[in-house]
Amino acid sequence: MGVDLFEKRLLIVTGKGGVGKSVVAASLAHLASRRGKNVLLVEMDTEDRLGDLFETERIGDRIAPVRDNVSGIDLSPRTVLEDFFRSHVRIKAVYGPILDSRLFNYFFEAAPALRELVCLGKVYRLVEDRSWWTSRPKWDLVVFDAPATGHGVGLLNVPESASHILLGGLKTSALKIRDLFRDPTQTAISIVTLPEEMPVNEAELLHRELRGHGMPVTHLFLNQAFPERLTDQEASELETLDPAELGPAAQAAFGDARAQAGLRDAVRFERERAAMTAHYRTQIQARIDLPVIEIPFIFTERFGLGEMERVATIIEDGLAPRRRPASAPSQEVSA
Amino acid sequence: MSSALDAILMGREVIVCCGSGGVGKTTLSASLALRAAQLGKKAIVCTIDPAKRLANALGLSELGNDEVEVPRSLLEAAGLELQGKLYALMLDTKRNFDELIGKVAGSEEKKQRILENRFYQTISGNVVGSQEYMAMEKLYELHQRRAYDVIVLDTPPTKHALDFLMAPSRMTNVLDKSVLDVLMRPFDRAGRLSLGLLARAAKKVAKKIDDVVGLQFVHDLSEFFQAFEGMYDGFRDRAKKVNELLREKVTAFVVVAAPLTIPLREAEFFLEKLRELEMPVAALVLNRVQESVLPPDAQASVHAVVRGGAAARARALDAAKGAVSGRNGLLAKAVESLLREEHLALADRARIEALVRQRAQGLIVREIPRFGGDVHDLSGLRRMNEHLFGGDTP
Numbered sequence: 260m261g262v263d264l265f266e267k268r269l270l271i272v273t274g275k276g277g278v279g280k281s282v283v284a285a286s287l288a289h290l291a292s293r294r295g296k297n298v299l300l301v302e303m304d305t306e307d308r309l310g311d312l313f314e315t316e317r318i319g320d321r322i323a324p325v326r327d328n329v330s331g332i333d334l335s336p337r338t339v340l341e342d343f344f345r346s347h348v349r350i351k352a353v354y355g356p357i358l359d360s361r362l363f364n365y366f367f368e369a370a371p372a373l374r375e376l377v378c379l380g381k382v383y384r385l386v387e388d389r390s391w392w393t394s395r396p397k398w399d400l401v402v403f404d405a406p407a408t409g410h411g412v413g414l415l416n417v418p419e420s421a422s423h424i425l426l427g428g429l430k431t432s433a434l435k436i437r438d439l440f441r442d443p444t445q446t447a448i449s450i451v452t453l454p455e456e457m458p459v460n461e462a463e464l465l466h467r468e469l470r471g472h473g474m475p476v477t478h479l480f481l482n483q484a485f486p487e488r489l490t491d492q493e494a495s496e497l498e499t500l501d502p503a504e505l506g507p508a509a510q511a512a513f514g515d516a517r518a519q520a521g522l523r524d525a526v527r528f529e530r531e532r533a534a535m536t537a538h539y540r541t542q543i544q545a546r547i548d549l550p551v552i553e554i555p556f557i558f559t560e561r562f563g564l565g566e567m568e569r570v571a572t573i574i575e576d577g578l579a580p581r582r583r584p585a586s587a588p589s590q591e592v593s594a
Numbered sequence: 595m596s597s598a599l600d601a602i603l604m605g606r607e608v609i610v611c612c613g614s615g616g617v618g619k620t621t622l623s624a625s626l627a628l629r630a631a632q633l634g635k636k637a638i639v640c641t642i643d644p645a646k647r648l649a650n651a652l653g654l655s656e657l658g659n660d661e662v663e664v665p666r667s668l669l670e671a672a673g674l675e676l677q678g679k680l681y682a683l684m685l686d687t688k689r690n691f692d693e694l695i696g697k698v699a700g701s702e703e704k705k706q707r708i709l710e711n712r713f714y715q716t717i718s719g720n721v722v723g724s725q726e727y728m729a730m731e732k733l734y735e736l737h738q739r740r741a742y743d744v745i746v747l748d749t750p751p752t753k754h755a756l757d758f759l760m761a762p763s764r765m766t767n768v769l770d771k772s773v774l775d776v777l778m779r780p781f782d783r784a785g786r787l788s789l790g791l792l793a794r795a796a797k798k799v800a801k802k803i804d805d806v807v808g809l810q811f812v813h814d815l816s817e818f819f820q821a822f823e824g825m826y827d828g829f830r831d832r833a834k835k836v837n838e839l840l841r842e843k844v845t846a847f848v849v850v851a852a853p854l855t856i857p858l859r860e861a862e863f864f865l866e867k868l869r870e871l872e873m874p875v876a877a878l879v880l881n882r883v884q885e886s887v888l889p890p891d892a893q894a895s896v897h898a899v900v901r902g903g904a905a906a907r908a909r910a911l912d913a914a915k916g917a918v919s920g921r922n923g924l925l926a927k928a929v930e931s932l933l934r935e936e937h938l939a940l941a942d943r944a945r946i947e948a949l950v951r952q953r954a955q956g957l958i959v960r961e962i963p964r965f966g967g968d969v970h971d972l973s974g975l976r977r978m979n980e981h982l983f984g985g986d987t988p
Contacts, residue, residue, distance in 0.1 A: 275615060276615050276856075277854070453793075455616075488930070488931065515892060520926075521889075521932050522931070524887035525931040526932075529934060585931045
C-alpha cells in the first residue's frame with residue numbers, strides 16, 4: 260500500500276452520519292499540519308463539530324484559522340451560492356433582488372442537486388486556489404468532510420450526474436470537479452464506518468459505488484472498535500471464580516466488596532461488544548477490499564483536542580508502512 | 595394492566611417514528627407495529643431502508659412497495675401469537691412518485707409525458723426531500739384507504755429533522771402556481787428565452803439561471819411544467835391533506851434517539867420543532883442505553899471512582915492488582931472492564947437526563963437497553979417490546 264495520503268491535494272472523508280467522519284477528517288488535517296502542510300478542513304453544513312474537536316471558537320462559513328497550520332470552513336450552500344452570484348454579477352443593485360426573488364429561491368430548492376453542486380464547486384476552487392504572488396497552491400491539502408446523504412454515493416457523484424443534464428459553462432465545471440474527484444494523483448477518498456450492521460452494509464455499498472464511478476477510495480476507518488481485553492480462557496476462569504475471590508478485589512479497588520456483583524457482567528458485556536467488533540471486522544475483510552484502520556472506542560467525558568490527537572496518533576500508526584497488521588489496534592486505550 | 599404506550603397504539607391510527615439515522619428507528623417501528631398486532635389490531639409497518647436481516651425477518655423481499663402480511667410461520671417460529679394481523683411494506687420512492695402522477699394526471703397521455711420528462715426523472719428519484727415527501731404521501735394513501743387500524747411509519751434518515759417535517763410544504767412550494775407563472779412567462783412554447791417580456795433585473799436573473807443551469811435544464815423544466823399544468827391543484831390538495839393528517843388527533847409522533855451527543859441533539863431539535871408545528875408528539879424512546887451492571891447499593895462507590903478521573907481509576911486498578919495473589923492480573927482486568935462499562939452507563943445517563951429534563955415534559959419516555967448485538971429478528975423485537983411495554987403480555 261504505497262498511498263501517501265499527505266502527498267495528495269484533496270482528502271475526502273465520507274460515510275453515514277454519526278460514524279465519526281468529523282473526527283477522522285480533523286485527525287487527518289492535524290497529521291498533515293504536523294508534517295508542515297498548510298491545511299484547509301472543509302465541513303459542509305454541520306453544527307460545528309470542528310470547533311468542539313479543536314476546542315476553538317465556532318467555525319462559520321468563512322475561512323478561519325483553527326490551530327497550527329489548520330484552517331477551517333463550514334460551507335453553507337446558501338452562502339456559497341450567494342458568493343457565486345456576487346462574484347459573477349458584481350453589482351449589488353442587480354444581485355440583491357436576484358437573491359431575494361422567489362424565482363431564485365425556487366431554483367435553489369428545485370434544480371436537481373444545485374445546492375450540492377455549488378458546494379462541491381467551492382471545494383474544487385479551494386483546491387485550485389493559488390497565491391497570486393507565488394502562484395503556488397494556497398492550500399497544500401484540503402480535507403473535505405463529505406456529508407452522508409440518504410443515497411450514499413449521492414453527493415460525490417453529483418458532478419457526474421449533473422453533467423448529463425447541464426450544458427455550457429456549468430457542464431464544463433461539473434466535469435472538472437468530477438475529474439478532480441477521480442484523479443488518484445490528487446485525491447484520496449476514505450470511508451468511515453462502525454462495527455454495526457447498517458454502517459457496514461452502507462460502507463460496502465458506498466465503496467462499490469465510488470469504485471464503480473472510478474473514484475480513488477484508499478482506506479476504510481473502523482471507528483469505535485472494542486478490543487478483546489480478556490482471552491477466552493481468562494473469561495471462563497473468571498466465570499468459575501469463587502465470589503470469595505472477587506469480593507476482596509472489589510474491596511481493594513472501590514472500598515466496597517458489593518461491587519464484585521458487577522465484575523462478571525461487566526466482562527460479559529465488554530466481551531459481547533468485542534465479539535461484535537470482531538464479527539464486523541471479519542465481514543469487512545470479506546466484503547470490502549480496502550486497508551482497514553481501526554480506531555478504538557475512546558473512553559472520555561468529552562471529545563476534545565486531547566482525544567482527537569490520540570485518534571490522530573492511532574491513524575498515523577495505521578497509515579505507517581506495515582510493521583504490524585492494520586487491523587490490530589496498536590494502542591490500548593484505557594478507561 | 596396496559597401501559598401508556600399501549601393506549602397510544604389502541605387509540606391512534608398513525609404512528610410516525612422519527613429521529614436521526616442509525617438509532618434503530620426501523621427496528622422500533624417494527625416493534626410498535628408488532629405490539630399493535632398483538633393487541634388485536636390490523637397493523638402495518640412502512641419502512642424505508644430496513645437492514646436485510648430485519649427485512650427477511652418480516653418476510654419482505656428486496657423489491658418493495660407491496661404490502662405483505664408477515665407470514666404466520668415466521669411469527670410462530672418466534673413464539674408469537676397475534677390477536678390481530680401484521681403487515682409490512684418497503685417504500686420505493688420512485689415508484690410512489692410515478693403512481694401519484696398517475697393518480698393526478700387525469701389522462702394516460704399526460705402521465706406518460708411527465709414520466710418521460712428528464713426533469714421529473716431527476717426530482718422523483720434524487721432530489722432531497724422527495725423520499726420524505728413520498729413517505730408522507732404513502733402514509734396518507736394508506737390512511738385514506740382505511741385498510742389498516744394502525745399504520746406505523748419509519749421515516750427516512752434526514753440530515754436535518756426539519757427536512758422531513760417540511761417536505762410536504764416544500765414540495766408544494768416548489769410546485770407553487772405563482773412561481774409557475776413567473777417561470778412560464780419568460781419562456782415561449784418552444785422553451786426559448788423571450789427576454790423582452792422581462793424587466794431589466796429579471797432579465798439578468800433568467801439569463802443567469804440559464805448560464806448556471808444550462809439550456810437543457812431550462813428546456814426540460816419548461817416542458818415539465820407544461821405537462822404538469824392543471825395537475826397542480828390536485829397535487830397541492832394532497833400535500834395539504836398530508837399536512838393536516840399529521841396534525842390530527844389520530845396521529846402520534848414517537849421520537850427515537852440513541853444516547854449519543856449527535857442523535858440526542860437531533861432529538862431535541864425534533865421535539866422542539868414538532869411542538870412548534872403543533873404536531874402531536876406522544877413519546878420519546880431512547881434506544882441502546884447502556885445500563886449499570888451493578889446492583890443499586892453498589893453503584894455509589896464505583897461511580898465515585900469513575901467520576902474521579904484518570905488518577906482515581908489508576909489508583910483503583912493498582913489496588914486491585916495488589917489485593918490478592920494468584921489471580922490479581924485477571925481480577926484487575928475485570929475491575930477495568932467494570933470501570934469502562936460504568937463509564938458508558940454514566941455518560942448515557944447524564945446525556946439522557948439532560949434531554950428529558952429540557953424537552954420531554956408530558957411525554958411517555960421509554961428506555962431500551964443495549965443488547966449484545968443488533969436486533970434483527972422477531973424475537974429481538976419481542977425482547978425490545980418487553981422494555982417498551984413493561985413486560986405486560988397483551
